Amino acid sequence: MYVRVVRFTDVAPDKIAALKARIEESDGPPPGVNTTGLQVLLDQSAGTAVVLQHFPTAEDMESGARVFEAMDASETPGTRASIDMCELAIDLQAP
Numbered sequence: 001m002y003v004r005v006v007r008f009t010d011v012a013p014d015k016i017a018a019l020k021a022r023i024e025e026s027d028g029p030p031p032g033v034n035t036t037g038l039q040v041l042l043d044q045s046a047g048t049a050v051v052l053q054h055f056p057t058a059e060d061m062e063s064g065a066r067v068f069e070a071m072d073a074s075e076t077p078g079t080r081a082s083i084d085m086c087e088l089a090i091d092l093q094a095p
Helices: 013-025 058-069
Strands: 002-009 037-043 048-055 079-087
Touching: 002 058, 013 037, 048 058, 058 079
Parallel strands: none
Antiparallel strands: 002 048, 002 079, 037 048
């Protein structure tokens, strides 16, 4: 599994609410994005968010990245501060 990690600054609660509404109203990920999951971590007091986009292969992650990078900045939860494209090396969860 692969994870694209995007850090955002200047995140306001209304931007997160709007993003959540768009996701809930959609029929799935945007065309060209073969994602298996999405998580958004929000630090409301700092105005930051970390978005974790999960993909089955590195190729799917790279294709999805091209789609997300072409998105209008108004569709994102804030200002992109950094982007990491990672292979999931360890995934521990409590039983």
